[in-house]
Amino acid sequence: MSDKETPKEIIDAYRKQQVRSEKWPKRIFWGFVIIILMAAAGMIFWFTSEQKPTLSLAFLASKTPTPTQTLTPSPVPPTETPTLTFTEPPPTETPTPTLTPTASGPFIYTVEEGDNLYSIAERFDVEIMVLIETNRERLELDPANPIIKVGDEILVPPPGTELATATPLPEGMPAGTRIEYRVQSGDTLAVIAAEFNSTVEDIMDVNELEDPNAIFVGQVLVIRVNLVTPVPTATEAPPTPTPTP
Secondary structure (H helix, E strand, C coil), X not given: CCCCCCHXXXXXXXXXXXXXXXXXXXXXXXXXXXXXXXXXXXXHHHHHCCCCCCCCCCCCCCCCCCCCCCCCCCCCCCCCCXXXXXXXXXXXXXXXXXXXXXXXXXXXXXXXXXXXXXXXXXXXCCCHHHHHHHHHHXXXXXXXCCCCCCCCEEEECCCCCCCCCCCCCCCCCCCCCEEEEECCCCCCHHHHHHHCCCCHHHHHHHHCCCCCCCCCCCCEEEEXXXXXXXXXXXXXXXXXXXXXX
């Protein structure tokens, strides 16, 4: 206490201090009341509002550390695996076999390298003996050892031709009568014409033959018989016996 303060000043100062002391509890009390009312108002607004306000607690969040950037190496592009393409080899061309035509009639075959009578007979489905007999006179073949050479022209008869057998001719047949005759081994058109009293020209005309030598064993010919008068065979007169004196 200062010596200059009077008792009245001291009492007034004390009273002011008392008044201040009494006002602080009231202020605190009313401060709490106001806070409670504000909180209550906020809760009512929260529950009654259709769109709920978002309560930001950012001030309570701890500071997010800045992530350290890690350099990730760029991925190496995968190496392309080459695709194996299998290419089929071109198809092998199958050689077309040469078909031997089936003979429907006699034809001439020229002998080639490597040919023989047996291979030709088998190739054209002809009996070997028929082939030999057909060409025996034409090629002057030896029946015991028939040999052909490259370039020879062989007359090939149709498949299935058989060796002919002699057919007896009835006697007294009218001139111009047609008969069928199967060519035999050793026959020629001249021999056949002489046998049946016909002519080579007539036989070729009737059978539409172009070559008189192009006939073969087993071939069937149409012959008109007795077209010419048979020439009598000359016979030698028996020797006249000489009288003995």
